[in-house]
Amino acid sequence: MKAVHFGAGNIGRGFVGLLLHQAGYEVVFADVADALISELAGAENYCVHEVGEHPAVHAVDNFRAVNSTTEESRLLEEIASADIVTTAVGPHILKFVAPVIAKGIAARAGGSAPLQVMACENAINATDILREFVAASWDEAGGDLADRAVFANTAVDRIVPNQEPGQGLDVTVETFYEWVIDRTPFGNNPPVIPGAMFVDRLGPYIERKLFTVNTGHASAAYFGYQAGLEKISEAMADPSVAADVRAVLGETKQLLVDKHGFDEGEQEAYVQKILGRFTNPHLPDTVNRVGRAPLRKLSRNERFIGPAAELAERGTTPSALLKAIASALRFDDPADAEAVELQKLLRSSGAAEATQQITGLSSDHPLFPDVLKLVEERQSALV
Ligand SMILES: NC(=O)c1ccc[n+]([C@@H]2O[C@H](COP(=O)([O-])OP(=O)(O)OC[C@H]3O[C@@H](n4cnc5c(N)ncnc54)[C@H](O)[C@@H]3O)[C@@H](O)[C@H]2O)c1
Ligand SMILES: O=P(O)(O)OC[C@@H](O)[C@@H](O)[C@H](O)[C@H](O)CO
Numbered sequence: 001m002k003a004v005h006f007g008a009g010n011i012g013r014g015f016v017g018l019l020l021h022q023a024g025y026e027v028v029f030a031d032v033a034d035a036l037i038s039e040l041a042g043a044e045n046y047c048v049h050e051v052g053e054h055p056a057v058h059a060v061d062n063f064r065a066v067n068s069t070t071e072e073s074r075l076l077e078e079i080a081s082a083d084i085v086t087t088a089v090g091p092h093i094l095k096f097v098a099p100v101i102a103k104g105i106a107a108r109a110g111g112s113a114p115l116q117v118m119a120c121e122n123a124i125n126a127t128d129i130l131r132e133f134v135a136a137s138w139d140e141a142g143g144d145l146a147d148r149a150v151f152a153n154t155a156v157d158r159i160v161p162n163q164e165p166g167q168g169l170d171v172t173v174e175t176f177y178e179w180v181i182d183r184t185p186f187g188n189n190p191p192v193i194p195g196a197m198f199v200d201r202l203g204p205y206i207e208r209k210l211f212t213v214n215t216g217h218a219s220a221a222y223f224g225y226q227a228g229l230e231k232i233s234e235a236m237a238d239p240s241v242a243a244d245v246r247a248v249l250g251e252t253k254q255l256l257v258d259k260h261g262f263d264e265g266e267q268e269a270y271v272q273k274i275l276g277r278f279t280n281p282h283l284p285d286t287v288n289r290v291g292r293a294p295l296r297k298l299s300r301n302e303r304f305i306g307p308a309a310e311l312a313e314r315g316t317t318p319s320a321l322l323k324a325i326a327s328a329l330r331f332d333d334p335a336d337a338e339a340v341e342l343q344k345l346l347r348s349s350g351a352a353e354a355t356q357q358i359t360g361l362s363s364d365h366p367l368f369p370d371v372l373k374l375v376e377e378r379q380s381a382l383v
Helices: 010-022 034-041 072-080 091-106 126-137 203-226 232-237 239-260 264-278 305-313 319-328 337-348 351-359 368-382
Strands: 002-006 026-031 045-051 056-061 063-067 084-087 115-119 149-151 154-157 171-174 178-182 197-199
Touching: 002 010, 002 072, 010 026, 010 045, 010 056, 010 084, 010 154, 010 171, 010 178, 026 034, 026 072, 034 063, 063 072, 072 091, 084 091, 091 115, 091 126, 115 126, 126 149, 154 203, 178 203, 203 232, 203 239, 203 264, 203 305, 203 319, 232 239, 232 264, 239 264, 239 305, 239 319, 305 319, 319 368, 337 351, 337 368, 351 368
Parallel strands: 002 026, 002 084, 026 063, 045 171, 084 115, 115 149, 178 197
Antiparallel strands: 045 056, 154 178
C-alpha cells in the first residue's frame, strides 16, 4: 500500500505520515522545500517524540521524498500508482497542489481502484475545497472524475509546534491525537488506518474541533500576544488569559450543544481536556505559531467569526468571542505576512470596509455592528 502525502512539515511528519506508516503504508512525502526533501530522501528513518505526562518515541521508516516543484513527472508516477493521497499544506495552498493531483489521477491505469484523497487541514470540509480545485484542472478526456477518485473530508487534531533548530527530521508532538474521517464516500472500501476513526456524520466533529480546539488555541495566542507572552503554556498560566479563553469556550460550547445536540456534560469534558492540552509545559508551542495567518483565522467561516455569527443570529451577544476578535485585530507579528497585511488594511481602509474585508460579514448581519466597533477602536489606537 502506498500513500503520497503533500506537506512534509509539522503535521505531515508528526501526525499524518506517522499514522499512515503505522497503518502499513509506504509514504511518499511531496514538498516544495528543497532542503527538507533532500534530508528526507537521504534518511532511513526519523522519530516522533510524544511529550507530556506519558512520553513515548515512535520511529517512522519506509518513506521516500519527492520535490513537487522540480520532480513533477516523478510525482505523477507516484500518484498514478498510489492508494491514498493526503495533504497537510495549509488551506490556501490546496489550489497549488490540485493540478498535479488531477494529472496523477488521469495517469492511473484503466481499471485501477479510485484514488482515495483526504485533505488534512484546519478548515471546514477542506477536501471539498481540494476536490473543487482538482475538478477545475480535470481533463474530461480522462472520464468522470467521480469514477477515478474518492474525496473524503476529515478533521485532524494533534498539536505539533514548530520544531527547534538542530533536531533534523525528528518531530516533537503532544501525546493526544484524533483523526476523524467521513466514511460515506468510500462505500464498502474505506482505507484501513487503525489510528483514524471513521464516522457517518463528520460535520459536527469538524465544527466541534475547529470551534473548540482552534478557537480556544487562537484565543490563547492573541490574548497571550497582547500580554507580551511568548509560549502558549505561559499564556495559559496567566490567570486573566486563562479566564478569557475559558469564557470563549463557554460560548462555543453553548453553540455546539444547541446546534448539534452534543451532550452538555460530554462537551464540558472535551473543553477541559483541551484546556489541559494547551497548558502542557513540555510542548514548546508559541503564540506566534498559533496566531499565524490572522486574516485566515478572522475570515467568515473560521474559528472566530463562524461561531460568533451563529450566536448573534440566535440572538446572543458573543462577548467573550468579541474580546478575542479585538485581540486578534492587535496581532502585528512583523514576521507574519497576513499580520502585516491586516495592520495595513486597518490603517488604510474605512472602518466599515475593513470590517467587511476582514470578516466577510455583510453590513446587515447582526454581528456586524459589534465587530465594526472593535475595528474602529483598533483604528483609533493606530492613528
Ligand atoms: N501543526 C499543528 O498543530 C496542526 C494540527 C492540525 C492541523 N494542522 C493543519 O495542517 C496543515 C499544515 O500545518 P503545519 O503546522 O504542518 O505547517 P508546516 O508549515 O509545518 O507544514 C506545511 C508544509 O507544506 C509545505 N508546502 C507548502 N506549499 C506546498 C506545495 N505547494 N506543495 C507541497 N508542499 C507544500 C511546506 O513547505 C511545509 O513543509 C495546516 O492546514 C494546519 O492548519 C496543523
Ligand atoms: O494550523 P492553524 O494555523 O489553523 O492553527 C494553529 C493551531 O491552532 C493548530 O495548528 C493546532 O495546533 C492544531 O489544529 C491542533 O489540532
